[in-house]
Amino acid sequence: MRQIAKDVGVQAGALYNYIPDKQTLLLDLMRDHMEQLLADVPKAVEQGTPMERLEAFVRFHIAYNYDHPDAVFIAYMELRNLEPANFELIETLRSRYERHLEAILQDGVREGAMTVGEPRVVTFTLIAMLNGVNTWFREGGRLSLAEVQDLNWSMVRRAVGVE
């Protein structure tokens, strides 16, 4: 709290005019992030065939994570510091986000465009894979963000496509 106060240019006590306590601050940060993600994902993935929507999801997820590295980092690394009730709240939002991907996979299977045995588990697997980008990608390296999106989409497409 003292570090936050220093960074925003006030004394530590002044922070409590804005937040009731530290736990609520953490919850607010994580909830704002999840709600923004949930607000943005529908329009990114609502049009086209299941395969087109899947590609849109892959590119959206990578781009969103790249644009919000701190929020994404906190959303994963600070989960263990949420009180049980707050943890449940965030997990509910995360689950709602994952359902967008799961629905795409289910549609793809139904239309015969994808081969996915377990849509729920494949959803977890793909999101874990896409989240990996933030741990190593840095702008100015050998690959551009667009190339990383291309590479991930190439792998996802093949991993769930009909053979």
Added chain:
Amino acid sequence: MRQIAKDVGVQAGALYNYIPDKQTLLLDLMRDHMEQLLADVPKAVEQGTPMERLEAFVRFHIAYNYDHPDAVFIAYMELRNLEPANFELIETLRSRYERHLEAILQDGVREGAMTVGEPRVVTFTLIAMLNGVNTWFREGGRLSLAEVQDLNWSMVRRAVGVE
């Protein structure tokens, strides 16, 4: 430190007969984990074609993570609490582990059995994907560990295979 002391049944001060300080304890935990991983991986992936070695790596990685959930959790979540020199040390070990997978991918491409544009980046991507298992898999659920290994291998095989 007090919690650790309580769990092992001594007073907090007695811990310092075994470790010089908390940072060293964390480093030792992470280094022991990485060195065990490095000791076990070669014999798991040294035999067969690149595709067979890749399958062996996928199954080995998932099984190892499942058998050492606490060590794996610490190895990722506590990286930020390592002092710079210790962080470098652990990252060097992690990189050495990743080279085993990267070498398999390179061999597969050379022999025409795999289509992988960027072996280094695909290595990061696949390990992130496999690491995801520990965040959601619990024994006694709908899927067995073997089924989770099968599902991951099915996705990895298709993601890097020739089309």
Added chain:
DNA sequence: GTCTATATTCTGATAGAC
């Protein structure tokens, strides 16, 4: 090798003046 006791620093949060 473990204990008790404690030094020192840090932490989240509050009280009251302005």
Added chain:
DNA sequence: GTCTATCAGAATATAGAC
């Protein structure tokens, strides 16, 4: 709404007795 001052507790680590 921010400040100064401070409370109460927790943290890592050390000292010295046994």
